[in-house]
Amino acid sequence: LGKLDVISVGSATRDVFVYVPRRFFTTAECAVYPGTKIEVDDLRYSTGGGATNTAIGFSRLGLRAGVACALGDDESASEILRELRGEGVNVANAFRMKGKKTAFSVILTGFAADRVILNYSATSNLLHKAHIRWNPLNAKWFYISSLHGQKQLLSKIVWHAKKIRAKVAFNPGQRELALGLHALVEMLGKIDILILNKEEALRLTRHGDIARNLAALQELADVVVITEGADGAHAREDSAVYSVKPFDVPVVDVTGAGDAFACGFVGAIMKGKGIEDALRWGAANASSVVMALGTKNILLSEREIERFIERHKAGKKQNNNQSMLLDG
Numbered sequence: 001l002g003k004l005d006v007i008s009v010g011s012a013t014r015d016v017f018v019y020v021p022r023r024f025f026t027t028a029e030c031a032v033y034p035g036t037k038i039e040v041d042d043l044r045y046s047t048g049g050g051a052t053n054t055a056i057g058f059s060r061l062g063l064r065a066g067v068a069c070a071l072g073d074d075e076s077a078s079e080i081l082r083e084l085r086g087e088g089v090n091v092a093n094a095f096r097m098k099g100k101k102t103a104f105s106v107i108l109t110g111f112a113a114d115r116v117i118l119n120y121s122a123t124s125n126l127l128h129k130a131h132i133r134w135n136p137l138n139a140k141w142f143y144i145s146s147l148h149g150q151k152q153l154l155s156k157i158v159w160h161a162k163k164i165r166a167k168v169a170f171n172p173g174q175r176e177l178a179l180g181l182h183a184l185v186e187m188l189g190k191i192d193i194l195i196l197n198k199e200e201a202l203r204l205t206r207h208g209d210i211a212r213n214l215a216a217l218q219e220l221a222d223v224v225v226i227t228e229g230a231d232g233a234h235a236r237e238d239s240a241v242y243s244v245k246p247f248d249v250p251v252v253d254v255t256g257a258g259d260a261f262a263c264g265f266v267g268a269i270m271k272g273k274g275i276e277d278a279l280r281w282g283a284a285n286a287s288s289v290v291m292a293l294g295t296k297n298i299l300l301s302e303r304e305i306e307r308f309i310e311r312h313k314a315g316k317k318q319n320n321n322q323s324m325l326l327d328g
Contacts, residue, residue: 003138004090005063005270009157010145011049011124012069012094013103014076017253018043020108047080047296048105049124050145050171053256056087057263057285057299058143063270066090066139068157070127072102093137095130097123109253117255121148128153134160142166143266145259146173151187158188169193169266170221171258177203185220193269194221195262198228210234214241223275225282227261229254233283235265235275244279247287247312254290260299261286271302284308 019042051069058065067089071077073096080102084091103124108116125148134156142161147154154176161168168191176184181204194217196204201213210226214236217224227233232245264285268278284305288298300308 003140004066005139006055006058006141006143006266007066007068007090007093007137007139008051008055008058008143008145009068009127010051010054010147011103011121012052012067012071012080013047013049013105013119013121013124014079015046015048015105015107015255016043017046017107017109017255047083048256049103050173050259052080052084052089053259053296053299054143054145054263054266055084055089056296057260058267058270059088060299060301061263061267061271061305062302063267064090066093068093068127068132068137069095070100070123070125070130071096072100072123073098074102076102076104093130093132095127095132097126097130100126107253107255109255115253115255124148125150138164139166141169141266141270143169143171143263145171145262146176148173149175149178151179155187158191162189167192169195169262171195171262172200181205181217181220188220190219191221193223193225193266195225195227195265197258198226201226211241223269225265225279227258227282233261233279235279237275240275242275242279244276244283246283247308249287249291249312251290252292256296257286257290260289260296263299264305280309281305284312287312 018040021041051067055065055067067084071080071094077096081091081094100123104120106118128150142157144157158168170191177200202208205213205216207213213226214224214234223235223237225235230246232243234243261282265278265282268281285300288300288308292298
């Protein structure tokens with residue numbers, strides 16, 4: 001098949017979205033009591049996980065995408081593989097682990113701004129036990145999402161990428177963040193793109209200021225991106241800082257917005273776009289996804305992204321040759 005444009009590495013899950021009536025929620029918490037039977041408003045099955053979400057997102061952008069993930073030996077795995085193949089994603093490195101159950105999430109939603117996720121992820125932690133054939137693992141880019149603390153695997157993937165002169169984009173999970181910034185730099189060296197949300201950046205740097213965090217995190221990556229939900233997203237390359245405001249769209253469910261933004265941003269860079277356009281692509285893709293249940297239902301093609309941007313007229317782009325003071 002030759003060299004792929006990108007291989008997404010991380011988790012693959014089977015998801016069920018449970019649309020819970022609003023009366024069971026306050027502004028801050030869900031109140032469900034033992035013995036209660038709740039009639040839900042809607043129920044939808046989907047697939048998720050950082051690897052499958054982004055691989056399909058890249059494929060819809062017209063990129064030759066592959067996935068590296070661990071699946072169980074069950075019907076959920078078969079459904080995930082059917083979907084990936086149907087979207088044109090290479091599944092040569094989607095490994096079925098004998099006797100295991102595919103990762104599964106129950107997502108309680110229906111209250112727009114956020115959701116509650118019940119997650120079984122044991123199988124996602126087993127990618128390091130798969131028989132990965134490193135020599136044929138060939139792509140121009142590797143997009144790495146959460147590996148659930150598999151440090152050796154993370155290091156192997158990054159150094160394999162550097163060995164074959166591939167570029168690396170990294171969206172770390174909580175266990176990778178727990179290693180700390182300096183440990184990640186020591187383990188990985190400098191990568192190409194780092195994508196975090198505001199809270200994750202704070203965890204790595206202990207700074208509450210976006211501009212300071214963008215600068216500090218360039219120790220790990222040439223391009224640093226920090227998202228902050230309704231307040232937009234910011235990126236830094238060298239000494240230049242860029243920002244984009246979010247699109248004004250109705251929010252149904254925010255699950256998968258981060259992955260949608262990431263594949264929009266990184267996909268734009270792969271296609272030769274600049275940082276400003278990449279931010280707008282990411283914002284458009286994320287805004288599209290939050291308008292419906294599911295993590296990838298409305299991931300956009302390149303043409304659809306351009307139309308979305310034109311139709312919704314996002315906020316003005318900003319750039320500066322020095323660090324900007326951004327609201328934190």
